[in-house]
Amino acid sequence: MRPGALLLAALAGPGFAAPPPVSLAATADLLYRRDLLGAGPYGVPGDRPGQYQYGLSLVANRGPWAGAVTLRDVDFYQQEPDTTLDRGTTRIYKRYLKYDSGRWSFQAGDFNTLLGRGLVLSVIQNPSILLEDTIDGLDARLRAGRLELHALGGTVTTGQQDQSWRVAGAEATVEYLPDQRLGLRAATIQDGRLPPFMPPVGLRQCRSVSLSGQDRSGSFSYYGELGHMDFRDQSWPPWPVPVDPRQGEGGYGNLSWHRRGWFLMAECKNYKNFDNGLNNPPLADRDTEQTNKYDGAGRRLYAQYSFQEPDLTVFASAGAYREGYGGELDHGNDVYGGFKLQDFGRLDLAWTYGLRTVQYLEKRTDATLTWRFTPTWSLGLTLRDKRNRPAADPYEETDLTVQLACSPRFSVYLLQQRASVPVFDATRLYQAGARVNLARGSYLEGAAGRLRGGEVCAGGQCVTLPPFRGWRLAAHLRF
Secondary structure, three states: OOHHHHHHHHHHHHHOOOOOOOEEEEEEEEEEEEEOOOEOHHHOEOOOOEEEEEEEEEEEEEOOEEEEEEEEEEEEEOOEEEEEEEEEEEEEEEEEEEEEOOOEEEEEEEEOEEEOOOOOEEEOOEHHHOEOOOEEEEEEEEEEOOEEEEEEEEEEEOOOOOOEEEEEEEEEEEEEEOOEEEEEEEEEEEEOOOOOOOOOOOEEEEEEEEEEEEOOOOOEEEEEEEEEEEEEOOOOOOOOOOOOOOEEEEEEEEEEEEEOOEEEEEEEEEEEOOOOOOOOOOOOOOOOOOOOOOEEEEEEEEEEEEEOOOEEEEEEEEEEEEEEOOOOOEEEEEEEEEEEEEEEOOEEEEEEEEEEOOOOEEEEEEEEEEEOOOOOEEEEEEEEEEEEEOOOOOEEEEEEEEEEEEOOOEEEEEEEEEEEEEEOOEEEEEEEEEEEEOHHHOEEEEEEEEEOOEEEEEOOEEEEEOOEEEEEEEEEEEO
8 A cells, every 4th residue: 555545444444435536527618799780998989899708617526526727818798798899808706715514515606696686696597688796705504413503704796897885684583393494694795896886885785584495294394584774884894874765675475285286376575675785685576577676566376286197287376466666566466377287298398478558558478388209309499478568658569489409409480579569670689509519518600690689687686688689609618
């Protein structure tokens, strides 16, 4: 035996075993967009229509240890793809080192977190709107029997690098009775870097308490959380006297029951001035079309029944809401329903229709159909139709996608977008694209055509994408 191995064996004792092998993985991402609209710095039209982004991620694992680093070079802001920088920026985009023994876990570097249901602190990725914010700091967790502890601290910086926050938080949950848990949370958020002309908000201190659990059979489950927020102008002493007369109050709860194909759920929410800049209170709704409101209330009932043969699920939801940003709130209802049919011969089908009247009348239809005419070949149709009727400037938008796929090798698609307001002097826009799947999850993608852009929302957060005319190529390679 080599001296090094002999020393390790002596330190480990009779239970010594050889350390597990190291697992390494690398992922390269490349993206090039040729936008014929040619947006320059800060959205000003320019003569540099080409936009690029490429990155390299390296991940290593050995037993309870894991680490990763991502290098990225980009000449446009990912969250504002119409804005091209004066020059590309190359930097270490994300990195972390993590240890997880099952009982203890530590992570240093970049990480995402959600305290409770997001009332106190929510820094999570939202790829639907290109949001990639993380906390750069330290995260520690302990699992000891019925007790779980969680503490974190660090800095959050936006993808544009123009705003940051200093954050710290802690969470403790305990199982005080079988399948019943009590949770306590606290967090502080303070301004760091601010964009020009943005006034400082100061220190925000948030606290919440929650109860959750289920019955012994697992048929009933519940969750409830109440939060409070103070606005202060300093971080020392740790609990200074509030200097801002505003205070935030928030609450969320749900109760569900399921048995023999049935699923019933009641949800409620109530928020008043509940905005610390980094929280994302639950919506109590499926709605992804609206920015989250920090003043408002909602009540919702949801019912679902699943048949076994055929595999059919029908569902319906009805809710009443008050939403806004201070002052007088908008009142209205949100009702929707539909069905999902799977493995009906070679056919999958889903359809949802809804009406929302909180601010103005909104009608929305979502439908998908997949027909597998051979074991590998399939044809898919996706329809999304929005018809909004505000007091001024009503508009309609319809997206229809036709996709032909040969699983798991490749797929091609044609997208038609219709808009009641002309874009590029047209009300119908087209884009076509293809994807080729390679080994180990790698793939190549390409697309060309025109897109109308507009507001894209998911999870109560929104981003406005510009209209696009041109082509894009992307590669995702794993080694």
